[in-house]
Amino acid sequence: xxxxxxxxxxxxxxxxxxxxxxxxxxxxxxxxxxxxxxxxxxxxxxxxxxxxxxxxxxxxxxxxxxxxxxxxxxxxxxxxxxxxxxxxxxxxxxxxxxxxxxxxxxxxxxxxxxxxxxxxxxxxxxxxxxxxxxxxxxxxxxxxxxxxxxxxxxxxxxxxxxxxxxxxxxxxxxxxxxxxxxxx
Amino acid sequence: xxxxxxxxxxxxxxxxxxxxxxxxxxxxxxxxxxxxxxxxxxxxxxxxxxxxxxxxxxxxxxxxxxxxxxxxxxxxxxxxxxxxxxxxxxxxxxxxxxxxxxxxxxxxxxxxxxxxxxxxxxxxxxxxxxxxxxxxxxxxxxxxxxxxxxxx
Numbered sequence: 001x002x003x004x005x006x007x008x009x010x011x012x013x014x015x016x017x018x019x020x021x022x023x024x025x026x027x028x029x030x031x032x033x034x035x036x037x038x039x040x041x042x043x044x045x046x047x048x049x050x051x052x053x054x055x056x057x058x059x060x061x062x063x064x065x066x067x068x069x070x071x072x073x074x075x076x077x078x079x080x081x082x083x084x085x086x087x088x089x090x091x092x093x094x095x096x097x098x099x100x101x102x103x104x105x106x107x108x109x110x111x112x113x114x115x116x117x118x119x120x121x122x123x124x125x126x127x128x129x130x131x132x133x134x135x136x137x138x139x140x141x142x143x144x145x146x147x148x149x150x151x152x153x154x155x156x157x158x159x160x161x162x163x164x165x166x167x168x169x170x171x172x173x174x175x176x177x178x179x180x181x182x183x184x
Numbered sequence: 185x186x187x188x189x190x191x192x193x194x195x196x197x198x199x200x201x202x203x204x205x206x207x208x209x210x211x212x213x214x215x216x217x218x219x220x221x222x223x224x225x226x227x228x229x230x231x232x233x234x235x236x237x238x239x240x241x242x243x244x245x246x247x248x249x250x251x252x253x254x255x256x257x258x259x260x261x262x263x264x265x266x267x268x269x270x271x272x273x274x275x276x277x278x279x280x281x282x283x284x285x286x287x288x289x290x291x292x293x294x295x296x297x298x299x300x301x302x303x304x305x306x307x308x309x310x311x312x313x314x315x316x317x318x319x320x321x322x323x324x325x326x327x328x329x330x331x332x333x334x335x336x
Contacts, residue, residue: 116288118281
């Protein structure tokens, strides 16, 4: 990439980060943070149902799947995984909803290519009338989800869960007792 | 013989020419959601190939009364419905495309507007699982209920 190209990419990344941070700062987060409660309040605010559908015993399942229908948004999530992982999954899919990704109609697709690799994106769009998500939208959703987690952790007085290895979760989520989180 | 009735059970894989053509008409429709008429499709194919191709003949192909289309007819059909020509000419790829068309139809029938997927290294089993899941959602949307535990 040329220098000009690199600078443009850098500026675009900064703009994206700023947009996402503004989006997240405007959200109302339940305290202490709970992904289920957060999504319930999101649905109430939007006046449109968000159904959470747990899926178990499917080892080849993608972690999360968001299906937007005429009636509701349905998030399928792997339920037989750690609570922290579930939270990641739910927040990622909720972030797509928050960012209003389904309102746009880009031609390149991400999920469509995975689910229907032999069908041209134009056909998918023609049949559905809408679209599936692009790579930039996936990145934006991931960023918004991360920022929600970080803000929730700050609000609740904890270290950001994204930085925490799985086996440290219990100690970090217990109430502060003056000793601070265990290290090492 | 009338065209096959739509059923609630999963459709058999489109393998015959008639089934493949029927699947195209069922899944890829006019913006109004009505199926394309045989005349509309036949006309477009006539214009694309410069060959004769009547609505009646297309109906005969779709219902299995005839099974001798020219290569150019099939290419024109594939182009009209925006599927790869391999749909008609390659058994393996054709079967894969047929399966994906059914999924696409199920998505549309469920009123699905968009799909987002968070997955890393999705295996073929994983894609099959997603199809199952979307089928469950489709049935729920139609009021048929459905569960998503093991064995479903």
